[in-house]
Amino acid sequence: MTFSPARRLLGAAALALTSILPAHAQTAAPATITVQVNKPGAAVPKNMFGLFFEDINFAADGGLYPELVKNKSFEYDDHLIGWKAIKGAAGLESYVVSNSKPISNANSHFLRLSAKTAGPDAGFVNEGFRGMGVKEGAEYTFSIYARKGAGNVNGLTVTLEEGSRSLAQSQVMGLTGEWKKYTVLMKPSATAAKARLKLTMNGVGAVDLDVVSLFPKDTWGKRENGLRPDIVQLLKDMKPGFLRFPGGCIVEGMTLDNRYQWKETIGDVASRQPMINRWNKEFKNRYTPDYYQSFGLGFFEYFQLSEDIGAEPLPILNVGMACQYNSAELAPVSSTAKGPNAPAPADEPTLDTFIQDALDLVEFANGPATSTWGAKRVAMGHPAPFNLKMIGIGNEQWGPQYLERYEPFAKAIKAKYPNIQLVSSAGPSPDGANFDLATKRMRELNAEYIDEHYYAKPEWFRQNVGRYDSYPRTGSKIFAGEYAAQSAGIANTENKNNWDCALSEAAFMTGLERNADVVAMASYAPMLAHVDAWQWTPNLIWFDNLSAYGTVNYYVQQLFSQNKGTTMLPVQLPGGAKNGTDNLFASAVADDAAGDLVVKLVNYSSAPRAVTVSLAGAKKLGKAGRALVMAADDLNTQNSLKEPRKLVPQEANFVVKGSTVSYTLAPNSFTVLRVPGRR
Numbered sequence: 001m002t003f004s005p006a007r008r009l010l011g012a013a014a015l016a017l018t019s020i021l022p023a024h025a026q027t028a029a030p031a032t033i034t035v036q037v038n039k040p041g042a043a044v045p046k047n048m049f050g051l052f053f054e055d056i057n058f059a060a061d062g063g064l065y066p067e068l069v070k071n072k073s074f075e076y077d078d079h080l081i082g083w084k085a086i087k088g089a090a091g092l093e094s095y096v097v098s099n100s101k102p103i104s105n106a107n108s109h110f111l112r113l114s115a116k117t118a119g120p121d122a123g124f125v126n127e128g129f130r131g132m133g134v135k136e137g138a139e140y141t142f143s144i145y146a147r148k149g150a151g152n153v154n155g156l157t158v159t160l161e162e163g164s165r166s167l168a169q170s171q172v173m174g175l176t177g178e179w180k181k182y183t184v185l186m187k188p189s190a191t192a193a194k195a196r197l198k199l200t201m202n203g204v205g206a207v208d209l210d211v212v213s214l215f216p217k218d219t220w221g222k223r224e225n226g227l228r229p230d231i232v233q234l235l236k237d238m239k240p241g242f243l244r245f246p247g248g249c250i251v252e253g254m255t256l257d258n259r260y261q262w263k264e265t266i267g268d269v270a271s272r273q274p275m276i277n278r279w280n281k282e283f284k285n286r287y288t289p290d291y292y293q294s295f296g297l298g299f300f301e302y303f304q305l306s307e308d309i310g311a312e313p314l315p316i317l318n319v320g321m322a323c324q325y326n327s328a329e330l331a332p333v334s335s336t337a338k339g340p341n342a343p344a345p346a347d348e349p350t351l352d353t354f355i356q357d358a359l360d361l362v363e364f365a366n367g368p369a370t371s372t373w374g375a376k377r378v379a380m381g382h383p384a385p386f387n388l389k390m391i392g393i394g395n396e397q398w399g400p401q402y403l404e405r406y407e408p409f410a411k412a413i414k415a416k417y418p419n420i421q422l423v424s425s426a427g428p429s430p431d432g433a434n435f436d437l438a439t440k441r442m443r444e445l446n447a448e449y450i451d452e453h454y455y456a457k458p459e460w461f462r463q464n465v466g467r468y469d470s471y472p473r474t475g476s477k478i479f480a481g482e483y484a485a486q487s488a489g490i491a492n493t494e495n496k497n498n499w500d501c502a503l504s505e506a507a508f509m510t511g512l513e514r515n516a517d518v519v520a521m522a523s524y525a526p527m528l529a530h531v532d533a534w535q536w537t538p539n540l541i542w543f544d545n546l547s548a549y550g551t552v553n554y555y556v557q558q559l560f561s562q563n564k565g566t567t568m569l570p571v572q573l574p575g576g577a578k579n580g581t582d583n584l585f586a587s588a589v590a591d592d593a594a595g596d597l598v599v600k601l602v603n604y605s606s607a608p609r610a611v612t613v614s615l616a617g618a619k620k621l622g623k624a625g626r627a628l629v630m631a632a633d634d635l636n637t638q639n640s641l642k643e644p645r646k647l648v649p650q651e652a653n654f655v656v657k658g659s660t661v662s663y664t665l666a667p668n669s670f671t672v673l674r675v676p677g678r679r
């Protein structure tokens with residue numbers, strides 16, 4: 001890594017000096033970039049840069065959703081995942097996962113412990129999600145449903161420990177022969193990243209345990225079932241225009257049975273039934289057999305999160321298709337859609353089921369308290385509508401089977417909710433026969449947004465900066481719904497969140513911004529990854545059990561999002577060259593609200609580059625501007641848990657002379673120039 005503190009200095013204050021050096025001090029003549037402030041283009045979409053969330057890489061359980069107990073209700077397919085009996089002489093006589101007289105049918109399994117002799121080892125431990133991250137002095141609510149069996153077990157000892165060190169201990173007292181919820185507060189005496197929870201029996205006999213939870217009090221908004229605040233803060237700091245959820249392929253499932261069903265994710269948290277996560281066994285080299293979805297973070301919480309971070313909610317719904325890379329199972333197109341001669345076997349969901357789920361979702365999000373689904377939202381504590389404006393029909397689907405299902409689906413939504421905007425899929429690749437087929441049909445159908453995905457080498461991003469220059473200016477808009485530069489190859493475990501990828505994405509994003517009349521929304525993917533439990537790389541944000549950091553890619557996204565402005569401004573490169581010529585990339589917008597002109601410049605070159613930015617026809621120009629710069633000599637530069645801010649935007653000031661700015665772009669840099677002025 002050669003991005004030394006000295007280099008940082010150049011990235012910050014020293015940039016201000018180089019930017020005002022006379023032109024003759026530079027080696028090459030400055031390249032003149034003209035921003036046609038007097039020829040403004042279209043409005044920049046309000047929600048242009050957003051977030052893509054998928055429960056991959058332990059993004060939900062073990063990540064954003066801070067429940068510390070894994071498999072808290074013993075309902076995973078293998079009922080003891082995450083749990084272990086304590087070994088030792090004074091241990092249990094036996095244990096069993098039982099379903100005799102459970103708490104409820106929705107929660108039908110529990111753990112029965114039996115001990116003949118009382119002892120400190122008569123119990124079980126839960127390992128958490130690659131351990132439990134707890135902080136010194138912070139408060140954690142421990143809760144459990146317990147029932148006393150034969151014998152005299154009158155309580156439980158609850159210990160939070162790391163190795164042999166006890167961090168906190170509490171007692172649960174007064175057990176009875178009926179299921180009852182007990183709650184105690186735990187306050188660790190030290191911070192630990194890999195703690196575990198130990199439950200031991202007080203007395204001899206049998207005891208039944210279920211819904212064991214250890215939940216931090218410090219959640220976003222201090223909510224009882226709230227989210228991890230450090231991660232939410234990073235999301236909010238992006239100023240995201242929208243939040244796409246819950247994926248991703250997780251929407252599709254490996255089979256239809258395994259698809260994401262939003263209705264199963266709302267209501268009482270303890271009654272939400274877990275399901276295997278489709279990323280559990282997808283990659284042999286990143287095998288994660290303990291990966292499930294508890295749905296503690298469900299659709300209500302996704303809507304709430306969108307509201308909290310100021311993002312438009314964008315749920316993506318299953319269109320009757322399981323992942324086409326896996327089973328490719330299809331729900332039959334229903335009799336309503338296909339005519340009376342196409343009945344489906346009674347036990348199979350038809351497309352009608354999927355359509356009804358979508359219609360009900362709109363009602364859940366927006367409906368009044370008097371409606372069936374609106375009432376459920378109100379009962380969960382959100383009387384106001386979530387103001388859902390758009391939904392995605394299918395994730396990354398392709399081929400005639402998709403179109404066959406998309407059309408009746410879209411028609412049904414529009415018939416009931418004409419104002420709901422629809423996102424349609426262009427498939428997994430940004431070109432090819434399936435892409436062409438979908439794009440052509442979606443345009444014929446006047447689909448509002450076509451969702452394009454590109455996971456490609458960094459050079460693809462630089463070479464395709466002009467991708468949208470030739471797109472039709474009317475009709476369907478583009479949603480760049482999933483993209484990320486892959487340093488080694490698609491889904492390759494060697495992929496890095498390095499500066500080469502991020503800078504190439506920045507270059508490409510100048511093309512998105514220049515075409516903001518065509519590209520309505522864009523989101524990097526995936527969003528979150530646990531450093532000890534990931535399946536896919538690269539990702540926008542990485543975390544462990546205690547902290548989280550934004551990658552260099554995150555800061556590029558943030559710079560675009562925070563500086564997206566309100567109106568596109570045309571940009572001309574030297575000699576009318578195409579954007580990207582000589583690895584120089586540029587776009588510009590006016591931020592009418594702030595009274596600034598904003599120019600974005602990418603210098604993908606190991607040499608500094610002097611530029612003269614001419615703000616043609618600008619009004620009310622100020623004399624000093626503000627630059628936000630990310631620069632690193634070494635394209636392999638990455639942020640990490642140890643160095644979370646190794647490469648982040650640095651601020652500097654520069655002088656504006658008349659209507660021009662002379663500036664020297666640092667090697668391998670992304671620069672945002674904000675100049676006070678109006679169009």
Ligand code: AHR
Nearest residue numbers: 247248249250396525526
């Ligand atoms: O982002 C990871 C996966 O890539 C998504 O789940 C899927 O939509 C795409 O193929």
